[in-house]
Amino acid sequence: MIAKTFSGLEEVMAxxxxxLGAKDVQPLKRAASFTGDQSMLYRVNLWSRAALSILRPMFEFQFETQQEFYENMREFKWDAFFSVDKSFAISTVAIQSVFTNTHFLAQRSKDAIVDYFRxxxxxxxxxxxxxxDIxxxxYVFKNSCSISLDSSGMxxxxxxxxxxxxxxxxNEVLAAGLIMLSGWDKQQAFYDPMCGSGTFSIEAAMMALNMAPATFRKDFSFTHWQDHDESLWQSLREEAAAAQxxxxxxxxxxxxxxxSMAGARQNIMxxxxxxxxRLEKKDFFLSKPSQSRGHLILNPPYGRRIENENIQEFYQKIGSTFKHNYPGFHAWIISPDQTLTHKIGLKPIAKHSVFNGQLDCTFLGYKIYEGSKKPAKRPRL
Structure with a gap:
């Protein structure tokens, strides 16, 4: 099986x-492969914080022409996996293929499946x-085709x-992945200044409570499969609820x-x-934390996301606030612009490359020391 994730979160995903008990785990590009039974498929959908979707490979074949592709697709026994009363959609990727148009690839795939059922x-x-429902x-690479069912649906x-x-x-998966990348131990105080809709805080609280991230999900595509085991699925959900x-x-x-405060409050609710x-309206630059030690993750505004006329000065103030207001903290920041993060003026202890949407970003971690980390100069005799 394949768990898809964001670029930069592959090791977190693995x-x-x-x-979660998966076997034969291997990090891939924007994904990780693993093996497991039906229970593991359900468990990963329920518990994974870093996955975007879980794919179950179905079959592979070779083809030379578009017609040969259609015939291979049409021969597959689709009704062994879902019934004719289920709706379906197709996502396609084609690389160096006779299909130069992915829309046409999707159309031919749809035709083959519909013709099989007819x-x-x-x-x-x-x-x-x-x-x-399905x-x-x-996925087509040259003359090879791999067909998978997306078990997650949405x-x-x-x-x-x-x-x-x-x-x-x-994105919630990115937020959870960054928290895991940062090494938060789920015991230290966690601060989410510039919280926006509150995603970092909500994901952190769900982790600390051992709350399954899919607790509130109403539907998964695998529940529409022919081999779906509803009793197994419900037992895993009950197990997750009891583990909170x-x-x-x-x-x-x-x-x-x-x-932002109103939106975050509704999402938290x-x-x-x-x-x-704890939800507070306050200025990050003018406030100090109530805890003497803790963990902080910041997703500040930047030029391509939110207009800010004094963006370089803004980042300089972030560094100054880290240093003077958060001694004893581990502070992390995500930004797409290293010229801006250089303005923070602190040496990072960790650096990760991740994508936030289409933006190639850097996730930087700092250990904030009290006073100066440099040793005091010895007086001259």
Whole structure:
């Protein structure tokens, strides 16, 4: 099976799969492969914080022409995996192929599946691009084709708690992945200044509570498969509910924007985390943390995301605030512009390359020392 994730989170994805009990885990480009049974497929969909979707490979074949591709697709026994009353959609990738147009590749794939069902059942399944029961992944490289079923359906970052989003909301999977990359131990105080819609804080609280990230999800594509085991699925959900903890460390989300505060509050409420996350309207640059030690992750505005006339000065103030207001903290920041992060003026202890949407970003970690880290000069005699 394949767990898809963001570029930069492959090792996080692999580590998470191992922790869930998956076997033969191998990091790939923007993914990790693993083996497991039906229970593992369900478990990863329920528990993975770093995965975007979970694919189950179905079959592979070789072809030379577009017609030969169609014939191979049509011969596959699709009704062994889903029934004619289920809607479906197809996603395609074609690299160095006779299919130079992925839309045409999707069309030929659809034709083959519909024609198979029409021959086998005298009926045809509907195509539903927006909300299909079944999602089929067609990957073509040169003259090789791999067909997979997307077990997740909607991407797994759609946790179900986000009802309000700011002008540039952070993807939930990316937020969770960055928290895991940062090494937060789920016990130290966690600060989310410039919180926007509250994604970092919500993901951190769910981790600390051992709350399955798919707790609020209503639908998965695998529930529409022919071999779906509803009793197994419900037992895993009940097991996840029973595994939740009752306490969290100090988790604080703050922002200067009234609109962000209102959106974050609604999202926190939808996640059932009111009272677990402290929400305050305040200026990051003018406030100090209530805890003497902790963990901080910052997703500040930057030129391509939010207009800021004095963006370089803004980043200089971030470095100054880290140094003077957060001694004893581990502070992390994500930014697409290294010329800006250089303005922070601190030496990072860790650096990771990640993608935030289409932006190639750097995720930097700092250990903030009290006073100067440089040894005092010895007086001359």
């Amino acid at each position: 580590s998470e799969l191992r922790s 021959d086998a059942t005298n009926a045809r399944p509907d195509v539903n691009i927006e909300n299909p 999602k089929i992944n067609v 991407p797994l970052f759609k946790r179900g708690y986000r009802k309000q989003a700011g002008p540039a909301p952070l 903890l009752n306490t969290v460390p100090h988790i604080e989300a703050s922002d200067l924007s009234n609109k 939808e996640a059932g985390l009111l009272g677990r996350i």
